[in-house]
Amino acid sequence: METPRERAEKLREEIRKHDYHYYVLDQPLISDAEYDRLFRELVELEQAYPDLVTPDSPTQRVGGEVLKGFTPVQHRVPLLSLDNAFNERELRDFNRRLKERLGDEAVAYVCELKIDGVSIALVYQDGVLMSGATRGDGIVGEDVTANIRTIKSLPLRLTYPLPRVEVRGEVYMPKEAFARLNREREDRGEKTFANPRNAAAGSIRQLDPKVTAGRTLGLLVYDILHLEGKEIDSQRETLEFLSELGFPVDRNFRWCASLDEVLEYCEEWQGRRHELPYEIDGVVVKLNSLPARQLLGATAKSPRWAIAYKFPAEEKETKIVAIELNVGRTGVITPTAVMEPVSLAGTTVSRASLHNYDLIREKDIRVGDMVVVHKAGDIIPEVVRSLPEKRTGKEIEFKMPDKCPACGSRVVRFSGEVAYRCDNINCPARLKESLIFFASREAMDIEGLGPALVEQLVDRGMVSNVADLYYLRAEELAGLERMGQKSAANLIRALEQSKGRPLHRLLNALGIRYVGLKTARILAEHYRDIERFSDIDREELMSIPEIGEKIAESVTAFFAEPRNWDSIHKLKKAGVNTVEPEFSMAQDSQFAGKTFVLTGALESMTRNEATKAIEDRGGKVTNSVSRKTDFVVAGRDPGSKYDKAVALGVTVLDENQFLQLLGRQAKA
């Protein structure tokens, strides 16, 4: 039998290992629920045997570490973690402790959603962003100022030039962006992120800010760490004041007079979590009164005046009936688990990507296994672990074939990649996936060109590259299965319509490695005409903000390939647009239907030019500020309109922020 001391030692070792993979590498080996179980066990053991507690135990300190390559920053106010409550009883205990210390009257709460992202501390001097740092171990964090500046919702300047403000918030990756990023990574044969939090952490902790800029990140601010020039004495006021300063604040918080209201809030959001565009893993319950917080203080790990109520992990057990192989458009062969359907977090789940062969080995997943499934980032079904204790002996271990399941060509694995690939660039499976991608919503958006049709077009040899699509005739299409005259005519019309898409959609559709919609847009805005890609080089590409080395290399390689130009010219000949119209951003930008007011002088353009730029994008410029105004653009020496905007809480943009919104480069 293990002694409690041995068990505690073992748990600490395990937890330290997982902390390292989670906080330092941003690649956890186990799910949060499993980690929490280990952590819980250690906490309970240490409570039962207090002399087992060591000062370096993971229960006594904040988990992170400073990555090499970043400048360490000493936090003025320690950035602590939070104690957890996993059920109602633990919330009641917390409430009782507070009431015992403070008396009944002093205890009211503010409940906030616990956004699953990365903690960040921001420092503003005279209203201007000076620095941003990660939490690190709570005392020392990493300077990530250059990276966080790329986050669109982060104010570079506050509405009031207070002498010094330090705030704390959460940088997160929206669920959709997380799903897209993982899809792209899988296509490229790279490791996927376990959840949006690790993806956000991995994006913020990049030595090259261009990589961060290519990721979609959001920010929500929830705490003031230090403030000069204003007195605040409750959490509710804190959140209101943060809003007033121009910070993005999550508006779903609620003031709660009693524990019952707190419990109601927790229950409500446990049910509504799937409605949110970002992932939450619980509710943070905070004592509202700041003076009362002072009385309670904190341990080395967490404040005594707040607690995180963690939602139960949404997991289900089911059985793996098969492992299918799918060949993607880059040739990456992805294994997918086919499972007995289970309902999970609001939908029925019967398939989950197993990502790659290594992962199947690591998790020891076999056909016939009972497994635990969950949804990563609240949307992507995933196998968490197999349940070997439920095996019957009939399970079958999975082997990667050495021939492509679609074309029989050699399967290769490049060094440094987790993926196996089909080596054949003419592999019909790859061609099919490329065509499906080419026709998809974010690419050329060709309605009616789905997988079933693509399958037939390729199998019958009617299409052997994307350009062939535009040479299809209604008569040949009408002869296909489930097609008929009418659908054939509709498809021809859809193809016709797709010819007018702006260049960035075409660039995305071509499926160039590392070029997603966002990068495609940057490239298209920069070059405007596809012909200009014929003599680009790496250096030139890298001089574009947000274009890093990997992208530059892959774009250069793509346009150096004569076969790609054959397709491009064939597309062009069919009448497909290959230029980027001025201001194509307008279609989906922040401008359409919005009202702007200009005040003060801009350095980079005249009032008239600014007005035209806004109107070209579908916005409207008016003369006076009211509650209906969406943005006030404040240049040098702004007038009373500026004050009015601040008083009404209208978003004020400085020149750089305005330029950013226009999609132009900020001035130096």
Ligand SMILES: NC(=O)c1ccc[n+]([C@@H]2O[C@H](COP(=O)([O-])OP(=O)(O)OC[C@H]3O[C@@H](n4cnc5c(N)ncnc54)[C@H](O)[C@@H]3O)[C@@H](O)[C@H]2O)c1
């Ligand atoms: N899977 C693994 O291997 C592994 C390893 C280590 C840690 N973890 C997970 O990480 C978590 C522990 O990490 P932690 O120490 O950052 O604690 P935590 O994530 O449980 O809670 C503290 C954090 O909550 C965040 N937060 C979000 N919204 C907030 C709000 N409105 N107000 C205040 N704070 C808010 C803050 O960033 C704060 O740092 C656990 O959930 C654990 O499961 C997992």
Ligand SMILES: [Zn+2]
């Ligand atoms: Zn193949």
